[in-house]
Amino acid sequence: MILYFLTLVLFVMGVYCLIAKKNIIKKIIGLTITDYAINLFIIIIGYRAKGIAPIMFKNMTMKELTEYGVDPLPQALVLTSIVIGLGVLSLMTAICLRLYEKYKTFDMSEINRLKG
Amino acid sequence: MQTIYPLFTALPLAASFFNLLVTKINKKAADYIALLVTAALAVMAVLTIFEAPFAYQVGGFPPPWGILLVSDGLSSLMLVIINVIGFLSIIYSTKYMTMYTAKPKYYSLFLLMLAGMNGVVITGDLFNVFVFLEVASLASYALVGFGCEHEELEASFKYLILGEVASTAILFGIAFLYSMTGTLNMPDLARQIEVIGINKAVAFVIALFIMGFGLKASMVPFHAWLPDAHPSAPAPISAMLSGVVIKALGVYAIARIMFDVIGPNAMVSSILMFLGVLSMVIGVFLAIGQPDFKRMLAYSSISQVGYVTAAFGLGLNPNVGSAVSTMALFGGLYHLLNHAAFKSLLFLCSGAFEFRTGTRNRYEMGGLIRKMPVTGIACSIGALSISGVPPFNGFWSKLIIIVALIKGGFLVYGVVATFVAFMTLATFIKLQKSVLFGQLPVRFAGIKEAPFAMTLPLVILAILCIGLGLAYPFIDQGVLQAARDALLDKLSYMGYILGG
Numbered sequence: 001m002i003l004y005f006l007t008l009v010l011f012v013m014g015v016y017c018l019i020a021k022k023n024i025i026k027k028i029i030g031l032t033i034t035d036y037a038i039n040l041f042i043i044i045i046g047y048r049a050k051g052i053a054p055i056m057f058k059n060m061t062m063k064e065l066t067e068y069g070v071d072p073l074p075q076a077l078v079l080t081s082i083v084i085g086l087g088v089l090s091l092m093t094a095i096c097l098r099l100y101e102k103y104k105t106f107d108m109s110e111i112n113r114l115k116g
Numbered sequence: 117m118q119t120i121y122p123l124f125t126a127l128p129l130a131a132s133f134f135n136l137l138v139t140k141i142n143k144k145a146a147d148y149i150a151l152l153v154t155a156a157l158a159v160m161a162v163l164t165i166f167e168a169p170f171a172y173q174v175g176g177f178p179p180p181w182g183i184l185l186v187s188d189g190l191s192s193l194m195l196v197i198i199n200v201i202g203f204l205s206i207i208y209s210t211k212y213m214t215m216y217t218a219k220p221k222y223y224s225l226f227l228l229m230l231a232g233m234n235g236v237v238i239t240g241d242l243f244n245v246f247v248f249l250e251v252a253s254l255a256s257y258a259l260v261g262f263g264c265e266h267e268e269l270e271a272s273f274k275y276l277i278l279g280e281v282a283s284t285a286i287l288f289g290i291a292f293l294y295s296m297t298g299t300l301n302m303p304d305l306a307r308q309i310e311v312i313g314i315n316k317a318v319a320f321v322i323a324l325f326i327m328g329f330g331l332k333a334s335m336v337p338f339h340a341w342l343p344d345a346h347p348s349a350p351a352p353i354s355a356m357l358s359g360v361v362i363k364a365l366g367v368y369a370i371a372r373i374m375f376d377v378i379g380p381n382a383m384v385s386s387i388l389m390f391l392g393v394l395s396m397v398i399g400v401f402l403a404i405g406q407p408d409f410k411r412m413l414a415y416s417s418i419s420q421v422g423y424v425t426a427a428f429g430l431g432l433n434p435n436v437g438s439a440v441s442t443m444a445l446f447g448g449l450y451h452l453l454n455h456a457a458f459k460s461l462l463f464l465c466s467g468a469f470e471f472r473t474g475t476r477n478r479y480e481m482g483g484l485i486r487k488m489p490v491t492g493i494a495c496s497i498g499a500l501s502i503s504g505v506p507p508f509n510g511f512w513s514k515l516i517i518i519v520a521l522i523k524g525g526f527l528v529y530g531v532v533a534t535f536v537a538f539m540t541l542a543t544f545i546k547l548q549k550s551v552l553f554g555q556l557p558v559r560f561a562g563i564k565e566a567p568f569a570m571t572l573p574l575v576i577l578a579i580l581c582i583g584l585g586l587a588y589p590f591i592d593q594g595v596l597q598a599a600r601d602a603l604l605d606k607l608s609y610m611g612y613i614l615g616g
Contacts, residue, residue, distance in 0.1 A: 034281070038287050084254075099273060111270050
């Protein structure tokens, strides 16, 4: 129970970093921390007390696997989610580089030409 | 159609990557690949209208372990909107994108966005919705910043950050739903939620979904990215974003989840109606004073999507009679279709004006209808449609939504919706006066009509606007009725779990 709560604390820290910091790189790191917090939350959902990895070894029966194995579906979801996070991170960094070329600053509060 | 149904996502994905390879050899091939693929997709999408509803099991795995692709009335309506407007935007881009560099990469990103949107509307699995949502969103972030100038990069970065926070909220909601029910298949989720009921955890998930998909649909207060992103994007991408993406990724997902998975519910209904009416009002008030043509159109998009959301909210209400909720859903779906038509028409017109005059500031333009008659008349038709002037299509859908709101007992909302319709009329009369009529500035004396590749989609969309309006007596049969029944009938959606 405390573990779920801690992942949400990590989520909130990521959102805080995204909102409160002015540097673009720090905002990117904040968004990445938020992403990873949710990935961690998803993995922990599949956990089972005294569980084993959901891999079938040679002398194991199906009954053992379903009784003791942790849920493998969240692990598959998280794999997809990590790849999506990677794609977003690379796009963000590319835009950040181009922003620096144009505006000559990493400070988000100076990048405010679009108003109204 | 049943066996080739996954081609809606597979074809543009393959074409997008194939495009990148082929254009290393020959740059002109990108135009033809994109035109061919989107034409094929548009034809396939129109063909899905005539099919009976079915469920396709990807890879042959039976539900709930495999992914299910569901085809019903709502999916075919959305597929037609996405692919037909995508095809028209590609025709338009062949000439318009000569203003930018790296045109082949634009086609690849566009096809990726189409693949993502098609995936969202055909799938019957909740995590699949998330994956395709991300694919389409990433492509759209890159396309918004395509020009790589100051404002475009800033708009793209803001859109990216806000969009990603929304996607994270959606993923959080999906994780919660999975931990409560143990399944990700949407028909199966519908059954499990019938059993569980709307307890506090499901209410939290509803809040997360409204926040996440509401940002994708640009409902107020999640609209902050739209006024920056839509003007900065190239005109065909603005047309796609405003006319299609916010509907396929945002409004469709909310409708599908709230109607078919969670079911009619008074709390969700009142939230959606309130947010819809708030969007209507704020969007139109901020639209009036804008000097930038496309920014004004972007704010009015927020307003019109507010109409659709309010109508869907009313359709969700279990306390009003079934006649009112049917009418509200009919109005909402009809307005979804109409808004796709006239908003993409208006954005493409703004792109045509920008192509010839080089400016987006409507105070600098004037009298353009004399020099660019086809574009000017198309723009006029679009402006009259969105204002709700009979016999164009906007009039009928807004009328139905307002009547449904009043018949459902929400007099305040109905009066506000009527007032917003008048304000929209004022906005677009101002637009037409400053852009089309009036004094032609001296430096525009030598401009010509937009090229044929750009005026053809404008003419087709204008004919669609008029046609959808004149076809009002017949529009209830066919696609719209199938879509409406698909939304209202949660029981038959739950039946897809048995494999269609």
